[in-house]
Amino acid sequence: xxxxxxxxxxxxxxxxxxxxxxxxxxxxxxxxxxxxxxxxxxxxxxxxxxxxxxxxxxxxxxxxxxxxxxxxxxxxxxxxxxxxxxxxxxxxxxxxxxxxxxxxxxxxxxxxxxxxxxxxxxxxxxxxxxxxxxxxxxxxxxxxxxxxxxxxxxxxxxxxxxxxxxxxxxxxxxxxxxxxxxxxxxxxxxxxxxxxxxxxxxxxxxxxxxxxxxxxxxxxxxxxxxxxxxxxxxxxxxxxxxxxxxxxxxxxxxxxxxxxxxxxxxxxxxxxxxxxxxxxxxxxxxxxxxxxxxxxxxxxxxxxxxxxxxxxxxxxxxxxxxxxxxxxxxxxxxxxxxxxxxxxxxxxxxxxxxxxxxxxxxxxxxxxxxxxxxxxxxxxxxxxxxxxxxxxxxxx
Ligand code: C5P
Numbered sequence: 001x002x003x004x005x006x007x008x009x010x011x012x013x014x015x016x017x018x019x020x021x022x023x024x025x026x027x028x029x030x031x032x033x034x035x036x037x038x039x040x041x042x043x044x045x046x047x048x049x050x051x052x053x054x055x056x057x058x059x060x061x062x063x064x065x066x067x068x069x070x071x072x073x074x075x076x077x078x079x080x081x082x083x084x085x086x087x088x089x090x091x092x093x094x095x096x097x098x099x100x101x102x103x104x105x106x107x108x109x110x111x112x113x114x115x116x117x118x119x120x121x122x123x124x125x126x127x128x129x130x131x132x133x134x135x136x137x138x139x140x141x142x143x144x145x146x147x148x149x150x151x152x153x154x155x156x157x158x159x160x161x162x163x164x165x166x167x168x169x170x171x172x173x174x175x176x177x178x179x180x181x182x183x184x185x186x187x188x189x190x191x192x193x194x195x196x197x198x199x200x201x202x203x204x205x206x207x208x209x210x211x212x213x214x215x216x217x218x219x220x221x222x223x224x225x226x227x228x229x230x231x232x233x234x235x236x237x238x239x240x241x242x243x244x245x246x247x248x249x250x251x252x253x254x255x256x257x258x259x260x261x262x263x264x265x266x267x268x269x270x271x272x273x274x275x276x277x278x279x280x281x282x283x284x285x286x287x288x289x290x291x292x293x294x295x296x297x298x299x300x301x302x303x304x305x306x307x308x309x310x311x312x313x314x315x316x317x318x319x320x321x322x323x324x325x326x327x328x329x330x331x332x333x334x335x336x337x338x339x340x341x342x343x344x345x346x347x348x349x350x351x352x353x354x355x356x357x358x359x360x361x362x363x364x365x366x367x368x369x370x371x372x373x374x375x376x377x378x379x380x381x382x383x384x385x386x387x388x389x390x391x392x393x394x395x396x
Contacts, residue, residue: 015043127163214238
């Protein structure tokens with residue numbers, strides 16, 4: 001069934017060994033909130049089955065122009081009218097040649113010709129096929145027709161040869177596709193941000209940390225990149241993969257996070273502190289594992305520096321955004337925190353609902369008052385938050 005709240009994409013798969021990666025790309029696009037309709041050429045069905053893509057997308061997969069199941073017999077028109085873009089991944093040399101010449105001899109090529117939305121393609125082929133002047137002519141034609149070409153990459157190919165022609169990895173494709181839809185409201189802006197928990201060592205193997213997953217921070221990183229910002233992500237330990245285009249700095253402790261922020265803050269226009277920084281660290285960490293004994297063990301904890309407060313108090317601070325996760329009295333505590341740390345914007349959320357979960361709801365506190373971002377997945381919220389930030393007149 002069509003979900004009218006989601007943006008629709010058509011994912012076209014053509015015949016090439018990289019077709020197996022289309023399943024991964026499909027998953028990533030769905031995770032980003034798109035409803036994806038898959039259409040495959042005959043050749044693609046030799047490399048990956050429509051059943052796999054149907055199972056993953058939750059939609060019937062279109063393979064046949066003459067399928068009697070489409071009520072008006074015009075799947076090529078219907079599908080492209082509902083889509084905000086058609087993505088062809090992998091795009092074979094043969095399919096690229098068809099596109100460049102306006103051929104329409106199967107469902108996918110007919111759909112591309114009949115479309116009224118952007119077309120993005122991810123070429124994948126042997127290096128000689130890619131370097132062939134015919135392919136290069138076709139690519140030049142597609143570029144001048146306004147088609148977005150993603151890749152290819154160079155490296156070891158399925159045939160064992162090495163060179164240009166590998167399809168870009170699904171993670172990078174998903175990022176490029178999402179980027180292509182966002183208005184570049186943050187182009188030229190440099191964003192420094194912190195995300196995830198910190199880990200404060202007790203001894204060689206034990207430490208103090210918290211349950212922050214990093215999901216909100218990483219979603220904000222992705223949303224900022226989509227809007228054209230350059231992002232440096234200082235991240236505590238998480239199980240997440242950072243968006244490809246981010247400059248990621250891995251840290252463990254609050255002290256390391258503080259060092260990394262101090263090194264990069266001068267260059268940034270916006271600082272977003274999403275990390276759940278430990279308030280305390282152990283005064284004396286032990287290099288060796290502390291031996292168990294029957295006697296009680298007392299650890300002395302000393303406060304960590306407040307990274308956000310430090311940045312906000314700089315002589316010429318970037319636009320600072322803080323987060324507050326409270327378990328009660330959110331509005332009161334959040335506004336107190338915003339004023340105490342002298343932040344133009346503070347993002348509040350209820351700790352019990354936010355930590356580790358895939359969705360959340362946010363309340364923005366600034367000089368204009370309170371602004372609600374209702375419950376949604378974290379990437380949707382991150383995009384709304386970044387849009388709000390981009391629209392602030394006070395940005396440097
Ligand atoms: O005061 P509290 O820890 O609740 O403030 C939360 C906000 O301050 C978050 O934006 C968090 O990333 C930031 N923070 C920080 N350094 C600390 C503690 C919190 O940057 N040591």
